[in-house]
Amino acid sequence: MKMIEVKNIRKSFGDLEVLKDVSFDVEQGDVVAILGPSGSGKSTMLRSLIELEKVDRGEIKIEGETLCTNGVYAPKRKKRAILNKMGMVFQHFNLFPHMNIRDNLMCACLCSKQGTKKELEKLAEELLAKVELSDKIDAMPAQLSGGQKQRVAIARALMRKPDIMLFDEPTSALDPELTKEVLNVIKQLSREKMTMLIVTHEIGFAVEAANKIIFLDGGYVAASGTPDEVVNNSGNERIMSFLDKVM
Amino acid sequence: MANLKEWIPLMLQGCGLTVKLFFIVIVLSLPLGLILTFLYTGKSYVIRKIVGFYILIMRGTPLLLQIFFIYFGLPFVPKIGPMLTINDRFTAGCLAYVLNYAAYFAEIFRGGLLSVDKGQYEAAKVLGMTETQTTFKIILPQMIRISLPAVSNEAIILVKDTALITTIGLADLLKVTNNIVNRTTNITAFIVAGCFYLVMSYFLTLAFKHLEKRYAF
Ligand SMILES: Nc1ncnc2c1ncn2[C@@H]1O[C@H](COP(=O)(O)OP(=O)(O)O)[C@@H](O)[C@H]1O
Ligand SMILES: [Mg+2]
DSSP: OEEEEEEEEEEEETTEEEEEEEEEEEETTOEEEEEOOTTSSHHHHHHHHTTSSOOSEEEEEETTEEEEETTEEOOHHHHHHHHTTEEEEOTTOOOOTTSOHHHHHHHHHHHTTOSOHHHHHHHHHHHHHHTTOGGGTTSOGGGSOHHHHHHHHHHHHHTTOOSEEEEESTTTTSOHHHHHHHHHHHHHHHHTTOEEEEEOSOHHHHHHHOSEEEEEETTEEEEEEOHIIIIISOOOHHHHHHHHHHO | OTTHHHHHHHHHHHHHHHHHHHHHHHHHHHHHHHHHHHHHTSSOHHHHHHHHHHHHHHHHSOHHHHHHIIIIIGGGSTTTHHHHOOOOHHHHHHHHHHHHHHHHHHHHHHHHHHTSOHHHHHHHHHTTOOHHHIIIIIIHHHHHHHHHHHHHHHHHHHHHHGGGGGGGTOOOHHHHHHHHHHHHTOTHHHHHHHHHHHHHHHHHHHHHHHHHHHTOO
16 A cells, blocks of 8 residues: 655745655555755655645645645645654654653643543553663653653654654764664564654665665655665766765 | 831831732733733734834833823823823832833743744644644743743842832832831831842742742753
8 A cells, every 4th residue: 555655746945946856655564765965855855744844836645645736735634634644753852841751752642632641651651661761751851862862752753653654864863872772663663564754864774674765866856766776776876976975 | 226116017018018019010911921922923913013012112111101101191191091090009000010021021931932942843743733732732831941030030120120119109118118217317227128128039039949940851
């Protein structure tokens, strides 16, 4: 089943056209690594999927439902239902600093009455156990390391039971020795067949964990395919020089 | 000195009025300031401009002038003057202070609002929270926490600004003290009054320090 269909999307910030013509599909259970030079529109593309940026042209479908066509978005209720299928994890974690970890996880679910307090508390405990942070449930975000914060952010996104997870450079703000613990959680999700899109500079991780790579450059998809096709056998010079720099 | 017993109770009474004024102004101007902040940063261009103008006037002219304007000036407004007249000095005074302090608090809260990271809005949005939920559960608590030190500072200024109400003839701490000094030709009362103000400011500072600690993040 197609989880995401993106057709010819375009997006400008003022005069700057960031996405010029981007199309791709994501199947159920795909782990897609999005690579590309800085400023190539990776974040903009990812954020467009969850409506943090509005695209000007083209079509986005999530699980067969149309989020937008040529700048026209689905009506509020339907849009909300579509967006609820996705969770997102940011480079800078964006935990709520004034709440402890338990409330960070439960806040949004309580707001939308996703379950009773008891059920949600149980779910929060399960998910924290999954990211190996059970002992931090009463801690405040400021008391955690970067890697721990990011794992909490992942658990928080999972509280909403998304079908698709979007990661925007989840390890770029972390010290090298902390990236592994976050990547391990993502790998665990991939074993559970979670559909994921991950913007990353960790080529090794992309090759190992992703089954598909999209290489963005200058607002276009410069290459896409299996890691082997894109990384090892691509004749594309831009990709080669990019890989040289980051590997 | 001999009449210490006689004038200390008088000064305490004056203190009572000062404290009452302080609390009424704080309790009313903080929420009003908050509302002004949201109007000032809201969607309507016209409202933003109006609130901006209001804040400009309130912060750009002396509080004493505003007190005089409301108590002495409003009755002289052509035609509608009688309708605007506030006969009770205390009410008129309170109104002037509230309108003035709300403008300052609005600016403080706006500063707090601007320093809430935009990632907080994005995180709330991708978690499916509505705008209202985001404002009340995520943004407001952080904005207030960030604003606390500046609010504390402003509140201490208010303790001392309450003395301005003397000028419209109310028996606050300063007025009472001044009368006593005139009567006794002895400056002790001034020093005692100074201590009273100091004690009030001190406890206020403690209270805010406690709040800052309590809501630290
Ligand atoms: N909100 C914005 N307003 C204006 N320009 C933006 C905005 N967001 C991103 N850009 C610009 O769009 C281009 C692509 O940004 P981005 O998608 O963040 O790239 P990447 O994530 O690949 O590094 C950059 O030139 C960036 O400066
Ligand atoms: Mg980016």
